Amino acid sequence: MISKEEFIKLYLDKFEKIHGKSIDEGTMYDKYVALAGLVKDLLAVDWVKTNNLYSERDQKQVYYFAMEFLPGKFLGINLLYRGIRETAREALKDLGLDLEELEELESDAALGNGGLGRLGACLLDSMASMGIAGHGCCLRYKYGLFRQRIVDGFQVELPDNWLVNGNIWEIRKPDKAVEVRFGGTVRTDMLCGRLVFIHENYEAVKAVPYDVPIAGYQNGVVNTLRLWRAEAAGEDFDLSSFPRGDYLKVLEYKQSVEAISQILYPDDSSSEGKLLRLKQQYFLVSAGLQSILRRYKKKHGSLLNFENKVAIHLNDTHPVLCIPELMRLLIDVEGMGWDEAWRITTGVMSYTNHTILPEALEKWPVEMFKTLLPRLYLIVQEINERLGRELWQRFPGDWQKVDRMAVMNKDQVVMAHLAVVGSSRLNGVSRVHTEILQKQVLSDFYGLYPQKFSNKTNGVSHRRFLLKANPGLSSLITEVLGPEWIGEPQQLSGLAAFANDASFLEKAAAVKRENKLKMGKLIFDKYGIAVNPDSIFDVQVKRIHAYKRQLLNVLHILDLFNRLKDNPQLEIVPRTFIFGGKAAPGYYLAKKIIKLINTVAAKINSDKLVRDKLKVVFLEDYNVSLAERVIPAADVSEQISTAGKEASGTGNMKFMMNGAVTVCTLDGANIEIRDAVGEENIICFGLTVDEVLGYYQQGGYSAWEEYRRSDRLRRVIDQLVSGFLPAPAEEFREIYNFLLVDNDEFFHLKDFSSYTEAQDKVERLYRETRKWLRMSVSNTAQSGRFSSDRTVAEYAGEIWQV
Ligand code: 26Q
Numbered sequence: 001m002i003s004k005e006e007f008i009k010l011y012l013d014k015f016e017k018i019h020g021k022s023i024d025e026g027t028m029y030d031k032y033v034a035l036a037g038l039v040k041d042l043l044a045v046d047w048v049k050t051n052n053l054y055s056e057r058d059q060k061q062v063y064y065f066a067m068e069f070l071p072g073k074f075l076g077i078n079l080l081y082r083g084i085r086e087t088a089r090e091a092l093k094d095l096g097l098d099l100e101e102l103e104e105l106e107s108d109a110a111l112g113n114g115g116l117g118r119l120g121a122c123l124l125d126s127m128a129s130m131g132i133a134g135h136g137c138c139l140r141y142k143y144g145l146f147r148q149r150i151v152d153g154f155q156v157e158l159p160d161n162w163l164v165n166g167n168i169w170e171i172r173k174p175d176k177a178v179e180v181r182f183g184g185t186v187r188t189d190m191l192c193g194r195l196v197f198i199h200e201n202y203e204a205v206k207a208v209p210y211d212v213p214i215a216g217y218q219n220g221v222v223n224t225l226r227l228w229r230a231e232a233a234g235e236d237f238d239l240s241s242f243p244r245g246d247y248l249k250v251l252e253y254k255q256s257v258e259a260i261s262q263i264l265y266p267d268d269s270s271s272e273g274k275l276l277r278l279k280q281q282y283f284l285v286s287a288g289l290q291s292i293l294r295r296y297k298k299k300h301g302s303l304l305n306f307e308n309k310v311a312i313h314l315n316d317t318h319p320v321l322c323i324p325e326l327m328r329l330l331i332d333v334e335g336m337g338w339d340e341a342w343r344i345t346t347g348v349m350s351y352t353n354h355t356i357l358p359e360a361l362e363k364w365p366v367e368m369f370k371t372l373l374p375r376l377y378l379i380v381q382e383i384n385e386r387l388g389r390e391l392w393q394r395f396p397g398d399w400q401k402v403d404r405m406a407v408m409n410k411d412q413v414v415m416a417h418l419a420v421v422g423s424s425r426l427n428g429v430s431r432v433h434t435e436i437l438q439k440q441v442l443s444d445f446y447g448l449y450p451q452k453f454s455n456k457t458n459g460v461s462h463r464r465f466l467l468k469a470n471p472g473l474s475s476l477i478t479e480v481l482g483p484e485w486i487g488e489p490q491q492l493s494g495l496a497a498f499a500n501d502a503s504f505l506e507k508a509a510a511v512k513r514e515n516k517l518k519m520g521k522l523i524f525d526k527y528g529i530a531v532n533p534d535s536i537f538d539v540q541v542k543r544i545h546a547y548k549r550q551l552l553n554v555l556h557i558l559d560l561f562n563r564l565k566d567n568p569q570l571e572i573v574p575r576t577f578i579f580g581g582k583a584a585p586g587y588y589l590a591k592k593i594i595k596l597i598n599t600v601a602a603k604i605n606s607d608k609l610v611r612d613k614l615k616v617v618f619l620e621d622y623n624v625s626l627a628e629r630v631i632p633a634a635d636v637s638e639q640i641s642t643a644g645k646e647a648s649g650t651g652n653m654k655f656m657m658n659g660a661v662t663v664c665t666l667d668g669a670n671i672e673i674r675d676a677v678g679e680e681n682i683i684c685f686g687l688t689v690d691e692v693l694g695y696y697q698q699g700g701y702s703a704w705e706e707y708r709r710s711d712r713l714r715r716v717i718d719q720l721v722s723g724f725l726p727a728p729a730e731e732f733r734e735i736y737n738f739l740l741v742d743n744d745e746f747f748h749l750k751d752f753s754s755y756t757e758a759q760d761k762v763e764r765l766y767r768e769t770r771k772w773l774r775m776s777v778s779n780t781a782q783s784g785r786f787s788s789d790r791t792v793a794e795y796a797g798e799i800w801q802v
Contacts (some may be wrong), residue, residue, distance in 0.1 A: 002084055007091040008309075014038040022265055024097070029165065032075070032105040033095060035088070036168040039078045042101040043213045047222040054133045055299060058309065060802045062127065062134040063118060065288055065322055066315035067281065068112030068137045068264070069225060071121040072464075072624030074169050074212075076103045080468055081129075083217040107162040108623050109169075111142035111227075113268035114543045115650050116354050118460075118624065120315055122650070122788040123795075125461040128216035128223045129487075130709065130792060132802055137319075139280060139289040140170075140210050140227035141264045148582050148621040151670070153598035155725075157266070157585050167402055170210040172729070177208045178290040179233075180283050188417040189228045199330050199375050205257050206233045207287035217463055217486065229286045230260035236612040263634045265585040268543050270359040276708075278364060280371055285321040290331060303334060307347035314351040314423070317362045317415035323349055323422030324379040338382070350799045351419040351426040352456070354647050356433070356441045362415040369413050370735045380418065386407045387421055394448065405444045420452065423798045425799045427456045429648040430669040432689055436644060454798060456673055459791035461781070462489045465654045472511035472631035473658065473780070480504065489789055495781035505773040512635070512659060512776070519633035523578075529605060531615050535574035536766055539660070540638035541622050541630060544583040547645040551593060551739065552748050553577070553638055556759055557616060558716040561603075573766050576615045578630065580622030592735055594618070596720075601728045626650075632658045635776075636762055639664035640755065642746040644689040648672075653786035659776035661765075663758050665751070669786070676782040683765075685758035686751040695747070703740045704747035713752050 002010070015034035017022045023031065054061065079099075080083035089099040112118065120136060127134030146157040184202030188195055195498060212225040225439050232254040259276065271277075272344040289312075296306055314320055330341035355361070370377040384407040391402045403409070407417045420426055420442060428434030434455035438446040446453055467474045467486055477485060480498060486489040498504040516533045523529050540553050557577055564570055579597050583590030601616035618627060637655030639646075639662055656662055656673055664670040665686040674682045687695075695701045708716050717740060719725065720732040739748050766772050784790070796802045 002087055003090045004087055007084065007087050007176070008094060011035065011038055011091060011095075014018070014041070024748045026401045028102065029105055030687075032102045033166075033168060035102055036078075036094075036106070038077065039082065039084075040168055040213070042082055042084075042393050043215055043222050043650060044076060046215070047213050047224075049220065050072065050222045059133045060309050060311065060800070061292075061570070062132060062311045062313060062796075062800050062802060063137055063292055064123060064127075064134060064313045064315060065137045065285065065319035066117070066120045067138065067284065067318035068117030068315075069109070069120045069124070069136055070112035070114075070117035070125075070624055071109045071212075072628070073103060073106045073108055073224070075106050076100075076468060077125075077464060078213075079213055080463075083218045093286075103713075104625075107160075107165075108161055108625050109167075110145075110162065110595075110623055111138060111141050111264060113264070113266065115266070115648075116316060119354075119458055119650055119788075121624075122459065122461040123462070123792055124214045124223065124225060125464065126788040126792040128214045128221050129219065129463065130789060130796075131219060131221050132796055133214065133223065133790065134792075135223050136214070136225035137262075137284065138225065138227050138231040139261045139284055141261060142258075143263045144485070144624075145264055145582070146585065150594070150598060150618060150620050153595045153602070155481065155583055155591050167210075169212045173209045173211055173502045176291060177206050177360050178287050178294070180205045180207050180286040180290075182279065182282070182372055184374060186378060194335075195531070197375060197378070204233065205260065205283065205694070206231045207290075209287070209291065210706065222737060226288070226291070226797055228261065228284060230257055230283055231380065265581075267586070268360075269357055269584070270587075271353070273363070275364055275368055275372065278368060281318055282321050282325070282373055282376075285319050285325045288319075289322060289326055290692040293329060293334075293525075297479075303330070303344075307344045311350065311802065313349045313795070313800070314349060314419060315397045316352065317419050318355045320351065320362075320415045320419045320422070321373075321376065321791065323418055324376040324383070327379050327383075328375055331379075334398045340550050340616065346424055347420055349423040351423040353419075353426065353428055353433075353437055353442075354434055356647065357645065363412040364415070366408060366411055366413060380408055380413060383418070383421060391448075401444060405448075414526050416442070417445070420449070423452065425452055425454065427454050427799070429456065429458045430645075430672060431455050431457060432666075432671055433647040433668060436689070454792060456794050457669055457786075458650050458653070458798070459786050459788035460650050460653045460657070462486075462492075462657055462789070465631065466657045466780075466783075467656075469513075470515065470658050472514055473508065474634065476504075476511055477780070478509050484575065485784070489674055489784040489787035492784040493781050495777055499777045499781065505770065505777065508589050508777055509769075509773055511571040512633075515611045515633040516635075519630060522629065523619075523677060524618075525619060525708040529617055530575045531616060531617065532574050532612070535576045535613075535615070536635045536762065537578060537633055538636040538762075539578045539630060539634040540640070541578070541580040541627065542649075542651050544581045544593050545587075546589055546738070546744075546745050547642050549640050549642060549746060549748060549751075550581070550597065551735065552751060552755055553579070554593075555713070555716050555752055556756055557600060557604070557614070558719055559712050559756060561607075561610060561614060562712070562715055562719075563732075564613060565607075568609055573763055574614055574615075576617065578617050578619060578634075580619035580626065580630065582622060589734065589738060590734065595727070596725075596732055597727050597736060599731070602726055603724075627654065631655055632662070634658065634660040635766070636660060639663075639670050640686070640751075641665060641666075641667045643667045643687050643692050644750075645746070652781065654777040657783040657786065659780045661762070661772070661775050661779065663762060673782075673786070676785060677775075677779055681778045681782075683758045683761050685754040689745055692747065701743065701747065701750060703743045703749045706752065709742055710753060713749060 144160040149156045210227045214223040288440040326345045330336045481494045520531045637660040639652045648668040663683045720736045
């Protein structure tokens with residue numbers, strides 16, 4: 001353990017070495033850089049040890065391939081996990097510095113859109129903390145997810161130039177660079193009586209890895225997140241292919257190559273079939289696999305036993321090219337035959353599906369695929385033909401089924417099918433989501449390979465989202481349970497015994513209030529809106545999407561406003577509605593929803609009659625760091641997606657962990673949260689998955705009917721277009737049409753009345769302070785099973801075999 005005095009010495013020393021000046025001359029950012037640099041030095045020692053240990057023990061390695069990771073900030077977590085955050089805090093205090101202020105200066109690593117990327121980060125956290133050799137493999141996007149500004153109520157996107165001031169946490173490894181080849185042609189030849197494939201006239205791109213340490217919680221383990229950058233091959237870059245002196249062409253070429261790792265696609269729900277995206281995917285997959293094979297052969301001399309020492313996990317279909325690419329490497333480079341290569345490939349691969357939204361299921365145009373990846377095209381063709389033969393045998397004559405299940409038809413490569421066929425295991429991310437995969441989306445494949453399917457309900461890092469994000473509640477928990485829950489989150493269940501302990505409840509309430517005060521201060525400082533810390537903090541933060549139904553929340557707010565205006569004596573518990581989230585830049589309706597929320601906020605916050613009772617706040621630029629602040633301050637967690645649409649949700653878990661009460665539909669992991677906490681500790685409403693499915697299959701939903709039936713509903717719908725809101729007359733016409741005229745496929749109007757009833761129940765329960773606190777504590781108590789430690793344990797035992 002490092003003492004405070006030692007820490008001060010190390011820190012000042014580091015500062016001078018890095019900056020070449022004394023600390024009094026440094027900016028705050030200089031001070032952040034020195035602190036982070038010091039922490040990285042300390043981690044580096046463990047990093048080397050960890051890798052040596054893995055090598056000595058010949059431990060099985062898990063590689064988690066994902067186009068997205070959303071780790072957020074590292075400094076606070078790394079200090080905490082290294083066990084020196086309190087020492088650092090004290091040491092810095094002696095130097096007149098505030099630790100949290102320095103931590104705040106780091107840019108979020110926002111290499112992801114939302115839930116999928118954050119899940120990857122939580123799994124890495126848990127793998128390291130559990131001593132599993134699990135590493136992330138992703139791109140080093142020069143620009144992460146855009147930063148959001150709200151201008152005149154509208155979302156405006158700004159580039160996320162997160163690397164401008166350098167990234168302390170990464171280490172560039174130029175000696176580990178590999179080459180990735182695009183385009184060109186493939187010819188066959190016979191070599192020693194063997195058919196070989198020769199790829200020619202391709203364009204070569206250099207892939208350079210940048211490694212980021214992923215620390216385990218106080219266990220000395222440091223795993224790796226490897227981020228790949230595309231570069232035009234440097235000195236060995238072949239200028240001879242350009243006409244002499246055509247300098248501009250050279251630069252243009254360099255730019256086109258670097259475009260591959262330039263930008264994260266800012267969409268979390270629709271796949272557009274863009275060439276650059278396919279390039280990104282292949283670049284990630286080829287670079288990652290080459291480096292895995294190289295490491296393995298360096299240690300073992302050959303690929304013998306590879307399938308028992310390596311597991312490759314595919315986060316959604318985005319990295320599914322891993323399957324044909326590993327086949328290519330094993331056959332063309334390692335000289336294996338098809339059957340052996342296939343046995344190894346399918347043996348190491350596993351796949352997780354994260355969405356059933358049809359528009360997000362990736363399909364690539366065959367022509368594009370063939371042109372960009374001519375050798376992989378041939379391999380996919382072969383996989384498809386072999387699958388076709390297997391299907392004909394199993395289902396003779398059922399050509400429709402065989403057709404439906406194709407990995408590649410005449411137009412498209414169907415990535416989800418490729419994933420299922422080429423993996424040993426696949427899983428959904430909540431119980432109901434896995435059932436939907438089995439019964440609907442992948443039912444044909446479930447019939448063929450039932451043994452491949454399983455459920456792995458998502459989890460979240462309780463260390464980031466409870467221990468670090470909510471120090472008040474964490475200390476309180478540790479006070480009564482001891483610190484074991486940090487390593488064994490299931491022990492949080494011990495809190496159940498305190499759900500009736502008045503003094504504990506009082507303390508928990510004080511912590512919540514403290515967190516709300518802090519959040520209130522942030523809201524006031526940033527937006528000039530004064531919120532009442534004794535109001536109910538009702539929070540919906542997540543990507544903006546029609547299926548997540550931020551609109552349902554808005555309809556309820558308008559209805560509540562109307563009721564208050566009609567009856568100024570109406571006694572309600574004051575509420576602060578907090579929203580946050582980004583819309584994909586090309587998603588017109590989602591952007592309108594943001595404008596609507598801000599317009600409703602303007603209307604309500606300036607209304608003299610209600611403004612002491614209702615407030616509406618839209619938090620700009622919602623990201624991991626903001627999540628860490630707002631979630632601990634929430635009383636109510638809004639998880640109100642149309643049943644059957646949200647694969648799991650993970651925000652729901654973060655909120656319950658922090659003692660928020662969930663208002664939810666029976667969708668995704670909400671169902672399991674209800675089962676864990678019991679009906680009495682959650683507020684559910686709305687159509688079920690089966691009811692939604694029933695409407696889709698049999699029809700019978702009429703938005704107009706709902707509209708006619710309810711005066712309250714009709715009034716709020718009309719208010720969207722009646723000039724009631726402070727915006728141009730037709731501003732929300734499309735939303736009105738979407739909800740009503742187009743018979744909205746997400747059933748907002750259908751669920752409106754049960755939602756308002758659920759909200760009335762919130763109000764009633766919140767008034768019974770004691771009961772509410774009991775609910776809150778019960779939620780934290782049952783949140784252990786939603787730790788990503790549990791999720792990782794299941795993957796490790798049942799899928800990766802580590
Ligand atoms: C695909 C092709 C082209 C461009 C973008 C995309 C793309 C990118 C990201 C498609 C989907 C995503 C992200 C999906 C996602 O975040 N899914 C969420 O995954 C969480 C973790 O499992 C679940 O909890 C959420 O329910 C699910 O919506």
